[in-house]
Amino acid sequence: MPFRKQIKVCFGDIDNAGIVYYPRFMHYFHLAMEEFFMSEMAIDYSDVLHKHNVSLPTVHLEADFRRRLRYGDQINIEVRVINIGRTSIAWGYRGYRLMDEEENVLEGHNVTVCVKTDTFEKTDVPEWLRKGLTNYVERFDNGRPKSG
Amino acid sequence: MPFRKQIKVCFGDIDNAGIVYYPRFMHYFHLAMEEFFMSEMAIDYSDVLHKHNVSLPTVHLEADFRRRLRYGDQINIEVRVINIGRTSIAWGYRGYRLMDEEENVLEGHNVTVCVKTDTFEKTDVPEWLRKGLTNYVERFDNGRPKSG
Amino acid sequence: MPFRKQIKVCFGDIDNAGIVYYPRFMHYFHLAMEEFFMSEMAIDYSDVLHKHNVSLPTVHLEADFRRRLRYGDQINIEVRVINIGRTSIAWGYRGYRLMDEEENVLEGHNVTVCVKTDTFEKTDVPEWLRKGLTNYVERFDNGRPKSG
C-alpha cells in the first residue's frame, strides 16, 4: 500500500465558511510529502534540504476538492510518485476521509523541480533520490498490480 | 485594467528553503479574491457569506509557479473572471513581481461553486453576483479588447 | 503524568531566520489543548464548540521561548490546568524537545473565558467541564506529588 499520512483537521484549519480553508490542503500535501521522506526513503526532509543541498520547489499544481471537510475530520493523505524526470518529480496525493467507509475527498498532484538549496540552480534528480523513488514506485505497483 | 491586489511577501510566508511556502500562494489568491469583492462588486466578502448566505468553496485548482519569491518581494495579484456557469464561477489569477520591469511570476485559476453558507446546499449563482461579475468581465474586456 | 501532545516542527512552521515562526508556538499550544479534550476529557473539541455550545476564546497569554527550534525538531507539549474560575480557565503549557535528554524549550500559559458559541455571551464553566478538569488536576497532582 502506498504511504499515507494521517491528518486531523484542526481548529485553525477552518475558515469563516466553517470548512477547511483551501490553502490548508496544500499544506496537508506538503506534510504528507515531508513524512513520506522519512517513512519511505529513510531520510529526514530537512536533511534533503540542508545535508544534500537539494530543495524541491513546486512549479505546477492541480487539485480537486470533492467533499467539504470540517473540524475534527480524520483524513489520510496518500502519496504517490507519478513521474521521475531528469530534473523534476511529479507527485500525486489522494485524501481519504475516515467515516463508516473510506471516502475519497480530495486529489491533487504537483510537479517539483530539483534545485540546489544554497544557489537555487536547477540540478538533476540526485541518484540516491531517483533510486529511492523508483524503488517506491515498484513496491507501490506491486501492491496494486496493473491488470492485463 | 483588471483588479489587482498588492501583496508584500512577509516573514511568516517564507519556508525553510528560503522561499514562499507554496500553500501561501493560494492564500494570496484568496486575499485577492476577497478584496476584489469590495473593490469591484462594492460588497464586503463577509456580507456575501453571512448576509447573502452564499459561500464559494473551491472545487478545482491549477497553478503554475514561474519564479521563486523571496521575503520582501512585492507582488500584484490580478483577478479575472474566466467563466460564470449556472452554479460555478471560474477565477483567474496572475501574479506580477515589481522589479525594474514587471514580471509574471505565478498564474493560477480555481473553480468555486455557490452553496448556501448555512446548509452547504449547492445553489445558482445569485443574480446580483452574476450581474456584477458580467459587468466586470465587460469592463475588463474593454480594457483589453480582443483583436480581430 | 500530565497529557502531552507530540509535535514535529514542519517545513511550513519555519521562518526566514531559519527557526520556528513564533506565532506557530501558540498554534502548538492550541493543538495540544484540542487533543487534551479528546484524550483526557473524552470529548471532541468540536463537540464542545458545537454540541455543548461553549467556546473558549483566549483573553490573556504569556510565553517564554528558551531555545530556538528548527525544522524537524520533535517536541512534546504538556498541558496543565492551572486554575478553574467561575467563567475562566487558566491553562499551562510546557514544551520539551526530545534530544539525548529531554529539554524544556518553551513554556506558556493562557486564560480562556467560557462563552456561548452562538451568542458569545460569557457563561459559567459548565459543570461537566469543571468536573473533568478538576479530575485531571487531581490525577496530575497525584502523578507529581507536592513534597512537604
Next chain:
Amino acid sequence: MPFRKQIKVCFGDIDNAGIVYYPRFMHYFHLAMEEFFMSEMAIDYSDVLHKHNVSLPTVHLEADFRRRLRYGDQINIEVRVINIGRTSIAWGYRGYRLMDEEENVLEGHNVTVCVKTDTFEKTDVPEWLRKGLTNYVERFDNGRPKSG
C-alpha cells in the same frame, strides 16, 4: 504619533468559533514590527536579517485580548519601543479597531534578543539599530508628552 500598521482581518484568520484564531494576533504583531522597520527605520526587515546579519527571535511574550475580532474588522496595530537593553529590545503593541469610535481591542509586548542570523550567537543591539530606536522613542514621547 507612533507607527501604526493597518490590518484587515481576512477570511483565513478566522477559526471555527467564528473569531480570529488567537495565534494570528502574534502574526499581526510581527507584520506590524516588519513594517515598522521600513517606515520608521528606513530599512527593509529582510536586510536586517540578511545584510546586517541580525535576527530578532522572541524570548518572551505577553498579550491581552479585550474584544473578539471578526472577519472584515479593520484594526490598527501600533508599535512602540518599550526598552532597549544591551542585547534585547522590548516592543509594545496596541490594536485598535476602527468602528464609530476607535476601540482598544488588544495589547501585547514581546522581548526580542539580538542574534547573528548565520550563527545564532547572541550579540549586542547594533549601534545603528539602537540609534534608530532611540530616535523613534524620542519622537514618540514628543508626540505624547509626559505630563508633570
